[in-house]
Amino acid sequence: MKTKGYFFNPTQPEMKSHCHLYREHQPEKTSAREVSLFYQFKIDRSSPGTLPIIPDGCIDLLFCFNPSNTFAVIGTSPQHRCSYTFKNDSEYFGVRLLPEQSSFKFKCSTKELIQQQQIPLSDVLHIDHSLLEELENRSTFQERVTYFNSYLKSNLPEVDYERNLITYCLNKIYSTEGQLNIKELACETGYSDRYIRKKFEDYIGFSPKQFSQIVKLQHSVHKLLNHNLDLNDIIEEHGFYDTSHFYKGFKKYMEVTPEQYRYLFNHSFANIDQATISTISQNTKT
Template sequence: MITGSYFFNPIQPEMEAHCPIYMEFKPKCTKSQDVSLFYQFKTDKNSSGELSVIPDGCIDLLFSCDPSDPFAIIATSPEERCFYQFKPNIVHFGVRLYPEQTSIMFKCSIKEIIQQKQIPLFDVLDGYYSLFEDFYTCTTFNERIVWFKNFLKKQPLQAYFNQNIIHFCLNKIYETEGLVHIKQLASETGYSARYIQKKFEDQIGFSPKQFSQIVRLQYTVNKLLNMPHRLNDIIDSQGYYDEAHFYKGFKKYMTVTPKQYRLIFNE
């Protein structure tokens, strides 16, 4: 998401690595630039259908592309790496929304949705059953992308009084790669730390500290997989005191060490 001059590109590397068919499209511009990614994947017919998901702070809308077995769910960012269950040998279409998205209004707070992890999409959306029916007229990845973009265009604009505060704070979190303290956010916005925390929990679903840690983890994972021989650079840039501190912090959210996580992609 472009907020000011900073960019957040949340990733789910294991999904791409472990699905027999995976494709994605990153939009240049959608309504309010609320969509991070469109993606489509097929689960392995010989597997349990489990896919590992890491914290990314985002909201995913997931649709089964099989009209004989239709479902749509909303899946939120876990607080630590975990496994989500999917039926094997099924094609799924996904839309990853940025945490600050305002295009879709849900019936309950984002915090409540996050507590549930995965829930049927229409439990939190009103009057969208025709949306689900229209989805099955699409047969290709590109058609599904166009279908969802058209859906977004029909949504009324949402006015959020506190959105400028949220965007400013998110911009600082992205700018520092998750290494900003809530006291700094309070000082620079002129609002109390307690006020900022409440607005974050209402609109993002996480506290500023939790979300900052997720952003820091995303940057760390990205660098770990793309800079395999520069561990000291990762430790320094992500604000870890030393290698032990890095390993402990990484395992807290990923359930495995950095070395073990790299090996997952070499199996």
């Protein structure tokens, strides 16, 4: 079962804009099917220590380097936009794993993992304890990326037929930017809707429908913030029936409308009260 590979590159726009000294690096080819992104940032001592996170369908490995306490956690994809807590006066090195990754075998299903925001790495993953120490000993972001890539190469995953099925389905979803339903996947693969849904929940944590909606959301957010497109263009490109359908889907995951989110992002979320937020959509339509 083969299909052309499509690279999914979800983003966390508010993480980029809210933290200090944010850096990121796209993976090299050897880790391209395992890792979506390497990134690093700092949380200042005076910072509130919270960052808004949006659904991305991925699991992140977060390594926290703090003068008094160095540790590692799993950061999961939220089911809707919310704030995650980070430790003050710390540097974080992050590895955003692709949903189809197979290098890291968790002790429970991904569906169970995503019920929590952050979980100690050792609680859910069999991993070499020296990894955290080795990353801490690297003084630069690029050195950490290089080391983690070498770690991946030395721990190549075994062939997993069920994982191959998931990867095939994910590539189909990626290639349509989330505009594919489970019946089409069942027809193409020869497996039942129920079987595919079960495997998605075990491996991805979300149903095919939910994950497709997250992929569609990620593409919509990217175009909303980076291309300054008219909302009607986004609606047409991503197969929404109408404005109401787009708004309903967007607000389900983001808890604000597209206009509100673009306004909040462009104004750095500074001193904006709820009354202001509630009037943004009305003002943009007049």
